Amino acid sequence: MASVHEWTGLEAAALRKALRLSVRGFAQRLGVAERTISKWEALGAATHPRPDTQAILDTALSQADAAVHLRFETELSGRPHPGKAARVLQAGPRLWDYESWAEDIERAAITLSRQNFGLTEQLLSRWLTRWPTRDLDDKGLYLFARSTTLVGDLRRDQGALLGSASAHQSYSAARTMFAQLEIPRRIAQIELSLAVVTEMSGQHNSAAGQYEQLTADDRLSRRDRARARLWVGTALSKNGNHDYAASVMQAASRDFEDLSEVEDWSVAQQKLALAHRGAGDLSAALHFIDIARSTSVLDSPMQRVRLDTAHGHILLSDPATTADGLAVLAATAELAAKYGMSHQLQSIDGIRRNYGRQPALGRR
Template sequence: MGSLAHWTGREAGVLRRALRLSVRAFAERLGIGIRTVTKWESLGVRTTPRPFMQSILDTALSTADPEAKQRFELLLRQDGGTPVRDYYRGGPREWDYETWTDDLGRAAACLTQQDFKFASSLVDRWLRRFSPLELDSHGLHLHARSLVLLGDLQRDQGDVHGALSASHTYRRAHQLFRDLGIPRRTAQIELSLAVVEEMNGRLELAVGRYEALAHDSRLSPRDRTRALLWVGTALSKKGANEHAITVMAEAIRRFEQLEEPDDWSVAHQKMALAHRGAGQLGDAVRYIDIALANRSDSPMQRVRLQTAQAHVLLSDRATSAGGLQLLDEAAGTSRRFGMSHQLASIEAIRSAFEHVN
């Protein structure tokens, strides 16, 4: 880690620039003469530092801060010649993993705000940069996490069909986590795959998978409760609203015990729709009001909550105008953030209302 297979004067000059040091300061840092540094930079690839000098340069690179190492790579790439990765021994370096981890955290934060473009760029740069064949277990773990984030991004954008869908991406991550022997991550992806099945309309299959995962010891109590809630969601979509209400009530109780306010709020939103489906509009309004009082600022959740509230309002002719207005607002947000699955749901609700009225 942190050494080149071969240094020439060119790479030594690039390292000095990456460290943002003058020729004098660079020479002092290495403990060598200024004339040696000047010779390296003037001759470039036509000169090769002696073996002990190569070791000194290796040390200077390996002890540099992560930002300087990143600049070193970028400057090598900008100068052309041999691809950057061909210089290094042993595949990715330690600072690659540090930067990769940081980028995944940034991508996850972008995803919560539906900044799909920036999240995608952060994830793609690493998936394209290293093949799984050249990664150790740490690298494979990061690669699998990147695939999960890419799957989440595809799912949130509504890409749930075909070879480049969330389902395909999740399965690649699932295989990697299984190979790495990480059961919790493996089960979490199985939960995400069940969500995709529900989004694709395979409700019976989704219910079965959710029910199994709701009792799966590989998952945390929070994830098991999410699986239970999603059992209720799929049941409600199937029209089994009374059963769904019972299941969701238990999920709400568990989220309260776990002190998970965001999940608790989402559960009330879904409970409102189940009561609406059962024809219990008073209860539906009560639950949607609780969800509205505890809403998050995420564009995705805002659209889901507006859509659910609109669905409830459209069930009563006296409040239908407000429901249509909310659908318009939710549709506008969905278009702005590229949430095609949410937009399709909104249009389906509008079409059903117009057909009846």
């Protein structure tokens, strides 16, 4: 989500337009005088709201939904940076194209969350192939970069991690465009996604190092920094350092609790369950996976597959529940195959192949 380091009249005007409010409506929303809003918009970057009003604007932005955030960032990205001349278009998107493009990005994010890969690709590709990037102004480049990022998310969920037409390629292209647009927060978010690709590719030590750097990166929101901390633990656990991984995950879990991020907190319980399974403590693993299963608020196919894979893995580790574990993994594999989640299928196959090669874990 968008954030503003320091509000000026420009950002305030962009927020009003993104919220689709009149000057009067925006003034009432913030609890300030209409003449204050008019002054901000007249002076633009030359005026800075008072600190208490800055906080009110922060709250208004943080409470807005994803569509408002996208319109807000799109509006700001269309303004030339200080000292940089605006790009003059010879041929390219018109105002109504920008609106339709932004709406399709919102739709693509929703269809991707449902693992409808075909429709997601259709929504994005029709914009990415419509104009060459040289014909796009800053607003168009921003939408192009956001679309390219979502293609990276799509490829990652499909399991296409490296090489041509991969998540890594899309994320790298998007990072280059966000750097050109000078949007540090988006650059850092892409770096976080690239670290995920590194981890999924099996380079756990390298991924842990990348995540560790991002846990203290001020370009990221506190939520994203907490996610990076959780994923440090994930990479460490995959590399066999389960006890230390669990302590790192607990710290991330506390951050999510402080932030009231219920779904992220639930995912942290799932990761903790796997760390305890790896450490051989099946009682703790079952405790945490039960919490994760009972508190998960998302119902996307990807999250169901990840949660059920973790549950099946834990059940398979106990001789008393191996049959249940195999049944859970079989059903989960069917779901993953139905939605084309090749990376998740590989993980499930790996768990089933390793079954029987290692001594069963006991309950502590």
